[in-house]
Amino acid sequence: MLQLGAIDRSDDRPPYRQIAGMLRAAIEAGVLGPGERLPSEAELIDHFHVARMTVRQAIQELKGEGLVVSEHGRGVFVRPMPPVRRLASDRFARKHRDAGKAAFLAEADKVGYAPGVDRIMVTRGVAPAAIAEHLRLPPEAEVVIRSRRYTANGRPVETAVSFIPADMAAGTPITEMDTGPGGIYARLEEVGHVLARFTEEVGARMPTPEERRELEIGTGVPVLTVLRTAYDTADVAVEVCDTVKVAPAYLLEYEFPAR
Structure with missing residues (x-):
């Protein structure tokens, strides 16, 4: 014993x-x-x-x-814990998109785990009020909604729901299950929305029963919430991504100038 x-x-x-x-x-x-x-x-x-x-x-x-x-x-x-992913501030750098890798794949290369994505759903609908506000859209504006779950070494670590203005996504693979190399951001840049900056709102809480099932975690495991907004060079909001992350699986790392 x-x-x-x-x-x-x-x-x-x-x-x-x-x-x-x-x-x-x-x-x-x-x-x-x-x-x-x-x-x-x-x-x-x-x-x-x-x-x-x-x-x-x-x-x-x-x-x-x-x-x-x-x-x-x-x-x-x-409890088997998924590998810790260090979310560096450069995870959305253009160099990764140019290499055909979305942020999750770029992080996988750095940390050395086997990445996966499942439960992909693509729909169209009206943007929730808070999302429309972040996208600077009028009420009842239509968006493309992409939801998915990410896994690391076969274990769920995150759910993500992206909201993209419908007119920006129209005619691009963003409306399809597979967005192609580089992901959503690569497709947005291809149609002229060159990305310039991101903002993130980070929070922490206990998961809902549905989130516990989706992420396969117990009642005592907290989650991180990250609401990210992407802006192009014209300062137009082009996407909002609402993520729920298994807290023990992540370490958030931010670098910013001291000025």
Whole structure:
């Protein structure tokens, strides 16, 4: 069995929190790796000489933190985490589009994971009020809506929904399932909307039940939200992308001048 310490009865923390702390430390140190099974309830009860409820409270605390998951009939396992993606500020640089790579593929090359995209849907509809405001469109303006899910090494890490003014997307592969090399931004530049800048609004929250299912995460795992707006050289907003990212899978990195 995993080597664990003993409960300190003089500690102000209740026993279940001490047990959770020891298991957490083992996970963070890599002693218990992703996908490994934790000691069973019976083993933990025998080791710590505590009641079953105390052990269950400790496991529940780790579940709430998103560190472990239960599998019915099999036990409790360390949650397999997707590889950390460092989102650098140059991920939308033209050099990547010129090489035929959208931002997600460019990041995959840097970090070394196998990228994937699935659940692609392309529709037309009215822009939600907040999106229309970012795109500087009048109410009821029509947009092309592209939604998809991204995976890293086969694990979901992000959902993204792009909104592009319908007149800009008309007649381009943006309205098709496959946008071609370089993605949406390459196609926009081909029709004259040369990109000049981006803005991003970053937030953090707990996921909705639907997002948990889509991203295959537990109730204790937070998500990052990034709302990005792309502008061309005429300062026209050409796309808004609303993304929801599995927080432990990302490290956001921004570089900006000190002036």
